[in-house]
Amino acid sequence: MKVVYERPHALLPVVTNYCPGCPHGIVERLVAETMDELDIEGETIGVAPVGCSVMAYDFFGCDMIEAAHGRAPAVATGVKRVHPDKIVFAYQGDGDLASIGMAETIHAATRGENIVVIFINNAIYGMTGGQMAPTSLPNQVTQTSPYGRDVATAGNPIRVSELLATLDGPAYIERVCVDSPKNVRKAKKAIKKAFQNQVDGVGYSFVEVISTCPTNWGMTPQAAFEWMRENMLPYYPLGVYRDVVADGFANAAEAASARNAACPIAHPEKKGEN
Amino acid sequence: MDRELQCVIAGFGGQGSLFAGKVIATAGLIEDREVSWMPSYGPEMRGGTANCSVTLSDEPIGSPLVLHPNALIALNQPSFDKFLPTVAEGGIVVADTAMVPELREAPGVTVVGIPAAKLCEEAGIKGLGNIVLIGKLWAAFPFCGQEALEGALAQVAGKKPAMLEKNKIALELGMKA
């Protein structure tokens, strides 16, 4: 008999806590497949966040660390500084990454930590029952924006990929989604590229996955994807926001150096040249 | 004589009071005595006054903060005015008269003035008034052996040979003034 589909080795044979129709399962599978294909499970340390994927430490087969809310990039930094030759990734949701953990997110990115960050953006706090997230859309109804997110008082959503792309640290930033087989394949490609970048020492790689939360959005999985396509994708356009390799650089450091070429103190090697 | 030294060295930031304290503390280290050096720290260090407490003793040292010094090195007028009343009876004050124009007496305290900054300028070793005052204090109150003091200067100021020479001249200026 021919096996056409099986569980990746790096995904443990356990039942997850995710709701039916939740894209977390898809994305975690893509990460696990990547670990299998690059043969890095034994060398990988993952960092789980606080949020729906809080228990990802029980799902991934690699060594795992559970971080405090928002602190996964700092924890990942600590691990990577001890084991620069191992593979380290953080897996975070929008409240964790873009609200309470924004400082850790920005600074790990600008330091150019050679890690992978997978960002699940579903515009809502899932675990706590559907509160407004930093990425909730204008007028989006949540438990804590019952009349819709009023940007005049609750502020505007944050486009994290665009924000991080302004920094010199990141090597690769791409926004994907997993609402169709085609998009799942694209997402897989992005995730695999992010991990490959780390293996190759290219630098900090960030993959934002526009996602859904059928339970807290109060929709069927199909309707949720429809709502996502209709409302989220115009606000959070898919695509590559930074790719230093495609830009012709070997790594993020080279790209950063080219970006700040006009700053003398950043380029002592040019001293004396005119 | 009792060589226990409880010294306060005070001046403006940049006059080298903390550095002078390190030289004295290092002399104590060389003689294998109990030593403590405690700086004032905080915003006042930036351009304001800077002072330190140095104790050389044959007994374990309690608080490193010297509240009643038996020796005071005053590098400027505000420091002289502030710390003179704290000097213990029988104590000695050495002040740079180039920077402390108004010397005052205090009961039971010996006050010695020496134009340290001016002497340095004349000798072409500007900025070493702090070391001149150490020399002067030591001449009046030999709180450690001469070898230890010279050894300390070599350790603390000895990174650049030219600077060490100037420091040696300053110390001698003070000892002989």
Next chain:
Amino acid sequence: MAQKVLMKGNEAMAEAAMRAGCRHFFGYPITPQTEVAAYMAKMMPKVGGTYLQAESEVAAINMVYGASAAGARVMTSSSSPGISLKSEGISYMAGADLPGVIINVQRGGPGLGGIQPSQADYWQATKATGHGDFQIVVFAPSTVQEMADYAFEAFDVADRYRVPVMILADGMLGQMMEPVVLPEAIDPADLPAKPWATCGHGHARPHNVANSLYLTAAALEDLNRERYERYGAIKAAEQRAECYRTEDADIVLVAFGGAARVARSAVNAARERGIKAGLVRPITLWPFPEDTLAEALDHAKAALVVEMNMGQMVEDVRLVANGTVPVEFYGRTGGVIPAPEEVLAAVEALSGKVGE
């Protein structure tokens, strides 16, 4: 014998940590501990170690959490307000059974407080360094030599029991210089392996997880009970205190850290005046040296607790005394270092009160 050198307390702690095999330091600037970070920034690159200035104390302690989970000897350092920010991470470390060393060079509080020496974080260090049921080991050095010795030993204790260990110093001890003999350096490569570390399983063992989340109440209770058994072992084996002239003391002073230096001077001054005074100096604040203190109080008439705060350790002394002798308190706060004469006056007053 190793050479004596003159060093600031802050630098002595940093150097001793490196000699204990610490090659990873994550910090954030704050007075009066800055020399710890500055020393690490200067020295770590020379030995292939990590000095990283984090974006905040919160990030720094979580980097410590990560590096510790990864199996390294790791340290962070801060001063009072920064320790409040680190308290989250310290709780997580305790909950995940991760070792690590945290230095607190205390300054006056609450709030932004001041920057002068203080001991006002005694309660925070010994009772509630963060949320939840846990303790950390707290060393309270009193000299620059002890700052080096306990910064070194803290790593062994942390690894042995898999607990965070704090060095509770103060601005006076951190800033002052004294002669110190540094401990002999350990090569980190010679340290025992940590089979629990999350460093990549290499397909040679089941995956390791560093975690403090237990959603089943009974499981969490079991884990906490197991941890408290370990705390019991620490209490039995790690209590440290120094007794000074307590053999025949009527008045037993109890003081730690910088305040103990002043109290010791006061003991000598009181003895010169014919008062039989002595000093018990807790070196571990948790575990509190109950046995040594109880023994010293056994034949005393009264105790005087001297602290640079409004009266915190005094409560632990009262628990040990348990009503057998009066326990009084003398303290200065806000960054004021008490003068030996003030403490002497308090000893004389207490001695007069308890009489013959």
